[in-house]
Amino acid sequence: MDEICLKAYAKINLTLDVVGRRADGYHLLQSVMQSIALCDLVKIRKGNGLRLAVDHPGVPADVHNTAWRAAELFLKRIGIQGGVEIDIDKQIPVAAGLGGGSADAAAVLVGLDRLYGTGLTPEELGDMAVAVGADVPFCLQGGTQLAEGIGEQLTPLPPVPGGWLVLVKPPVEVSTAQVYQKLKPGTFGTGSSQAFIDALVQGAPWARLAEKLGNVLESVTEELLPEVRLWKGRLLDGGALGTIMSGSGPTVVGIFPTLSEAQHFQGRWQGQAGIILTQPVGQGIGEANGGDR
Known part of the structure; x- marks a missing residue:
């Protein structure tokens, strides 16, 4: 095998609680994270040296890209003399709180493992993933997970029910670092995540789960x-059962009970923001030919 093309699925946060702060400044989280069908396509082929091409002008194609860093780390740690050429077709909005860069990096790790037949264990891939970025371990595993620590400590959860998700990405950006800097310690706690998990384990439908959505960063981002x-x-006015901002924003997620209601909302507001219809998926990386990891 000399080439592989993978789907790198985006993520959303169904809950996000901040429970503390480390001495190095990183915040400690509890977050229910969910993979969604929206994805980038990552094509990886054997080559000489390291080359990265991205079809989005706002995304760097060098060491500042997490996919580049993932490839560089993999090749160095495994001691592979060959190289890799990576082409990324961006479908996940950039700087949106949807983990697009982390998803691409996870796809690169999986793809290189397969291309070079290194047979790494999930633990070995996970060690590389956390060295690249805090969200990369989740994007590697995907599905429905409780993320703790800085996001790298993962506990699998029961899958969420089927349903339709409407993602709204306003034409604005926000600095993740700025959001966390403005977060007050008085907001630290675990209220949303544990309540959501309790309901999920009990097999609650979206109508009930939607009441448990919560992101402590919303109060900061909404001010900005x-x-x-x-x-x-x-x-909510358009029929969503509940809403939540993903990550530090600015993307907002609406949970809709039916496709027709989701499509009606999209038709009503398309053009005023980026509006994407998608669904939950049970994995982080998929095969571009239709099979899933």
Whole structure:
């Protein structure tokens, strides 16, 4: 095998609690994370040296890209003399709180393991993943997981029910570092995550799970970007069972009970923001030819 093409699935946060802060400044989290069908396509082929091409002008194609760092780390740690050429077809919005860069990096690790037949264990791949970025371990495993620590400590959870997710990405950006810097210690706690997990384990439908959605960072991002509160309101008015901002934003997620209701919302507001319809999936990396990992 000299070439492989993989789907790198995006993620959303169904809950996000901050429980503390490490001495080095990193915040400690509890977050229920979910893979979704929205994905980038990552084509990897054997080559000489390291080359990365991305079809989005706002995404670097060098060491500042997590996919590049993942490839560099893999080749160095395994001691492979050959190289790799990587082409990324970006479908996941950039700087949106959807983990696109982390997903691409996870796909590179999986792809290189397969291309070079190194047969790494999930633990070995996971060690590389956390060295690249905090969300990369989740994107490697995917599905529905409780993420703790800085996001690298994962516990599998029962899958969420089927349903339709509407992602709204306002035409604005927010600095993740700035959001965390403005977060006050008084907001630390585990309220949303544990309540959501309890309901999920009991087999609750979305109508009940939607009541448990919660992201402590929303209060900060909404101050910086009023569009977040605006779109949450529009989603609820449009029939969403519940809404939540993913990560540090600015993407807002609405949970809809039916495809027709999700499509109606998309038709009503498309053009005023990036609006994407998607669904939960049970893995982090998939085969581009239709099979899943």
